[in-house]
Amino acid sequence: MKKYIAYAIASGLLLAGGWPSHGFPLLLFFGFVPLMLAEHQITQRAQYKKKWMKVFGLSYLTFVIWNAIVIWWLHFAQQVDANGEFQNSWVSYIGPVLANSLLMSICFQLYHFVKKKAGNLYGLIFLPAVWMSFEKMHLNWELAWPWFNLGNGFAKFYEWVQWYEFTGTFGGTLWIWLVNIIAFYYITAYINKKDFKYVNKLGMYVIPMIVVPIGISYIMYVTHEEKGEPLHALVVQPNLDPYTEKYEKDGLEIYDDIRRLAIQYIKPETQFVVAPETAIPGSSSLIFDNMYNDLIIQDIREWTGQKKDLNFVTGASVMRIYPSPTLASETASVMRDGITWYDSFNSALQLNSTDSISIYHKSKLVVGVENFPYRSILMPIIGEFMLNFGGTTKTLGIQPNRSVFNNKTNAASVAPIICYESIFGDYVTEYVREGANVLFTMTNDSWWGYTDGHRQLLLYGNLRAIENRRAIVRSANSGVSAFVNQRGDIMKSIPYGEQGALNGTVLMNSELTFYSKYGDYLARIALLIMGIILAYTFAQNLLYKKNVKKIKK
Template identity: 80%
Template sequence: MKKYIAYAIASGLLLTAGWPSHGFPLLLFIAFVPLLLTEHQISQRAEFKKKGRKIFGLSFLAFIIWNAIVIWWLHFAKETDANGDLQNSWLAYLIPVIANAFFMSIVFQIYHWVKTKAGNIYGLVFLPAIWISFEKLHLNWELTWPWFNLGNGFAKWYEWVQWYEYTGTFGGTLWIWVTNLVIFYYLTAYINKKEINYLNKLGIFGGLLIAVPIGISYIIYANYEEKGKALHALILQPDLDPYNEKYMKDGLQIYDELKQLAVKNMQPNTQFVVAPETAIPGSSALVFDNLYNDLIIQDIQQWTNSKKDLHFVTGASVMRIYPVASLATESASVMKDGITWYDAYNSALQLGSNDSIQIYHKSKLVPGVENFPYRSFLMPIIGEFMLNFGGTTKTLGTQPNRSVFKNKTNAAAVAPIICYESIYGEYTTEYVREGANVLFTMTNDSWWGSTDGHRQLLLYGNLRAIENRRAIVRSANSGVSAFVNQRGDIMKSLPYGEQGALNGTVLMNSELTFYTKYGDVLARVALLIMGIILAYTLAQKLLYKQVKKKNIK
């Protein structure tokens, strides 16, 4: 059994060593092989009892090592202790680590069951299908946490996956699983038969599976020409401490400092000034139905209207008030007076050049931070406990459709992507299908300090540039703020922890990629394959029981 524990640990460490931002993704092509060998050999050995439990436990060991090391930075999130002091939140770290490893282990356990009942070939086809289906679920349910979706593993080595414009990140997931399974197959054949021919085939087919997609990607990368008219933007990076400044400091003072940063760094050709998530008004919130009368909004309109072709796109905390309970939405909360209800929004605004105010409410919310998952079921169990990131402990309001910011003075059609939303591939295509020709990402990912948290989010988000062939203008509260071109290259950036502003130019592309048009086709095919094989396996099991029952009689 010690050998299999070592195998499980090896898989966990290989997955970790292959992961962004410091890993080398070539390791991902062999990372699952030790775990696959573990499952196969335990299944074949008669002396092992309760094989399913052993396989579940060993897979959980592998996955918890991967999860625990890769998102170690999550524990740097702060929470207030009994004395009112900020301390590291181990709960914010342990819950996603344990839960995600548990879900992955369930997926692997179902694969083991199908392989045992339906046969090896069915099992090996079923495994990529159920894993992709699990990743698709993780993109859409209320416990959404797609941080470990395998296609994200190439985010730093994006030159390898330029064909994401056809497949999205699920193409990367399929690539990793098929390569691991081919290597596992020939390695197992060699272990069983000791014929060198199987090692030769392992090297040939494994090498081709890795090299050919990379080669195709580099050809696409070298030959892709950016398209569209130029857009000139100024990115603001205020670098406010999210715990001791951003939501404690006076909102007017925060805005005034942001404005000075913008006015000081604007150039004659600047068309857009972009500020980060919840950049205004700081410690309070704008009132949705009174925006035009807000002093900050009026001041923004005044200085942007002084220049013909200037717009200000920013993140903002927005509140909508309902004077009576009957008008309140499901996400609304009651104020301290017990009578007035309100919705809190994490929003994006576009103002300037005499256009009307345009607004978008963030709709992919961070579970446990901005959204109470399965609220009606869980709230009676755990109460109103939420992690206090971003100035709210309530479920934020959302909107059903994506908004695109357009204007009267230039061709820009802006996708206002807010923080966590940037890691959702098909979700982002909704902006582009609505006409967006450039992506603006507004984020505040400085809750974890100078760790891999903000670096991973930056790299994951840059994959949206490849999928949609849309340039990205990214404004982060503390960094990294950046201009990213349509190939996923970071052209200019401001480092983490530096206050400043950055001028740059991107191109606005209006052509739609295959992925933009059709989305997660691979995931839909995987769901179909998983369903067919699962139904077949259940039918086989039911038939076997009926035959056995008849024979007994």
């Protein structure tokens, strides 16, 4: 078993070593091979009992190593201890590592079951299908955590995957699995037959499978022409500590700093000023039904009116009050008076001097921070326990449909994407299908300091530019604020940890890519294949058991 443990460790290290922001994605094409070899050899050994337990244990070891290395930065989330001092939150790190590794191991265990019961061919077809189905689930259920979706692995080497405009990140997932399976097949053949021709075939098939898609992508990258009319924007980066300033500092003081930066750097051609997630009002909330009377909103409309074609897009904390419990939503909470119900929203606003206020409520929420998953089931069990970072300990309100911000002064149709939402590919296409010709990302990803956390989110989000051929204007609380073109290039940026503002120009493209039209169609096909093979496998298993019973009789 020592050899197989070494295989499992090797897989974990290869997968982690291939991951952004510091990894080299070529390793991902071989990351699963050692684990697959361990599973195959254990299955072939007659002397091993309870093989499924050994396979499960090895796969769990692989995935714990991969998860633990890639999201090491999560423990930098701060929680207040009994003495009122900030301490690193190891719960917020260990929990996702163990839980996500378990889900990955279940997928691999299903592959082991299908391969054992239905045969190697069905198992190898089933493996990418079940993994892609798992990734799709992680994009849609209340415990959504698509951080490890394999297609994200090329985020730093985005020149390799310009064809994501046709496939989305699931094309990258399928690519990784196909190469791993071919590599596993020929390595296994060589081990079994000791014939060097299988090594030659390994190179003959694997090298083109890697090189050809990369070559096609580079051609697409070099020949791509940016489309659309220019849009001139100014991004503001206030650089507030999320623990000691952003939610503790007076909201008017925070707004004054943003306003000062905006007015200082605005140019005559500037059409949009973009501020980060929950930039206003800081330590309090705007009241949804009284927004036009809010002093900050009135001030924004006044100074944007001094330049008639200027729009201000910002993140905001918004509250909606319900006059009676019967009108409250499912996510509403009751105030301390025990009478008044309210919803809190992490929202985006578009303001100018003439149009009505446009508003969008963030709807892909961070698990355990903004969203209490499966609240009706879990709350009676664990009570009000939530992770103490991200700005709330309640489930935020959401909205069912995407909102696009339009205005009367220019042709921009803005997709207001808030932080975590930027890594949900099919979700972003909903904005684009609603007419968005440019993506604005407002984020506050400084909870983990100067670590891979904010870098990974930036790189993942830039894949949306390729998938939809939409430029991105990104404003972050502490960085990185940036302008990203339709190829995924960061054209200009403000580094992490600096306060400032940056002017930039992007193009507004209205053409729909294949992926924009059809979304995660590869995942839907994978789900169908997984279902068919599982049904076939269970049917075969039942028939086998019936035949065994007949023989015994």
